[in-house]
Amino acid sequence: MTADLPEYYFRIRENGAAVFRVDTQNRQRRIEMEQIAVLNMRNGEIKPQGGRVLSDADKRAIADWMNTRKTVLTARDSDQINRTVDHLNLTAQWAQSRATPEQLETITDALLLAMHDLRSVLVRKKADRHTSHRD
Known part of the structure; x- marks a missing residue:
């Protein structure tokens, strides 16, 4: 070995x-x-x-x-x-x-906030990429 x-x-x-x-x-x-x-x-x-x-x-x-x-x-x-x-x-x-209504109640706000945060980052990064390609 x-x-x-x-x-x-x-x-x-x-x-x-x-x-x-x-x-x-x-x-x-x-x-x-x-x-x-x-x-x-x-x-x-x-x-x-x-x-x-x-x-x-x-x-x-x-x-x-x-x-x-x-x-x-x-x-x-x-x-x-x-x-x-x-x-x-x-x-x-x-x-x-x-999903039951109770399960959805438990996770909806946290999931929506995380998805909103991710979407905001992705949209901003995509806009930055398009702006930098034009220069």
């Missing part, structure tokens, strides 16, 4: 990851993970840990992981938006065909 392990392990955090170097070349043949850095996906900052200086290989591995992670997150965002459209359609069908 240890021969198949990657050289680096990235523990996902809210805005990035903790980066570990994976070591299996010790006397006990145990898996050891040494934290070498923390990275912030939002601003691209990489902070070495424990006074370390990251090697070029470390920096390349981190940069490759960050690029892959950005791709995954972008795809995930698109998927979530498509799921939201599906949920809105299913919610409309539920409200029309199965």
Whole structure:
């Protein structure tokens, strides 16, 4: 099993990851993970840990992981938006065909406010896009 392990392990955090170097070349043949850095996906900052200086290989591995992670997150965002459209359609069908008056009373105001907010943002962004294309 240890021969198949990657050289680096990235523990996902809210805005990035903790980066570990994976070591299996010790006397006990145990898996050891040494934290070498923390990275912030939002601003691209990489902070070495424990006074370390990251090697070029470390920096390349981190940069490759960050690029892959950005791709995954972008795809995930698109998927979530498509799921939201599906949920809105299913919610409309539920409200029309199965919801009780009590259920509708419970959710109507919150749902209408959320939809109004979303519509306002989308209309404004669409107007901005059309205005910027004319310039």
